Amino acid sequence: MSLYRTWRPRTFADLVGQDAVVRTLSSAIEGGKLAHAYLFSGPRGSGKTSAAKILARCINCVAGPTPLPDNTCENCRAILAAPRLTSSKSMQRATVESTRFERSARR
Numbered sequence: 001m002s003l004y005r006t007w008r009p010r011t012f013a014d015l016v017g018q019d020a021v022v023r024t025l026s027s028a029i030e031g032g033k034l035a036h037a038y039l040f041s042g043p044r045g046s047g048k049t050s051a052a053k054i055l056a057r058c059i060n061c062v063a064g065p066t067p068l069p070d071n072t073c074e075n076c077r078a079i080l081a082a083p084r085l086t087s088s089k090s091m092q093r094a095t096v097e098s099t100r101f102e103r104s105a106r107r
């Protein structure tokens with residue numbers, strides 16, 4: 001198993017080297033100013049999928065939207081246990097689309 005799957009960060013605090021991303025997403029969540037979609041780009045291993053999965057939990061957590069998801073509620077556990085897809089692009093797209101769905105369902 002790949003290291004990034006075994007040791008994938010679970011919180012923004014664990015996301016190393018992406019301070020600007022963490023600051024931007026955290027303040028958007030805290031200020032209730034989340035965009036309708038986010039595009040994560042960068043070289044392989046830079047934390048795109050990790051950031052997307054953390055953001056998905058921040059938005060979908062029963063305690064949320066919060067920059068500190070509990071990672072224990074049903075929604076968080078479902079995102080943490082998301083099946084490994086054959087393509088990381090599919091994973092990112094699925095995460096973004098499920099986030100969009102959840103947000104539109106709340107309106």
Ligand SMILES: [Zn+2]
Nearest residue numbers: 061070073076
């Ligand atoms: Zn949760």
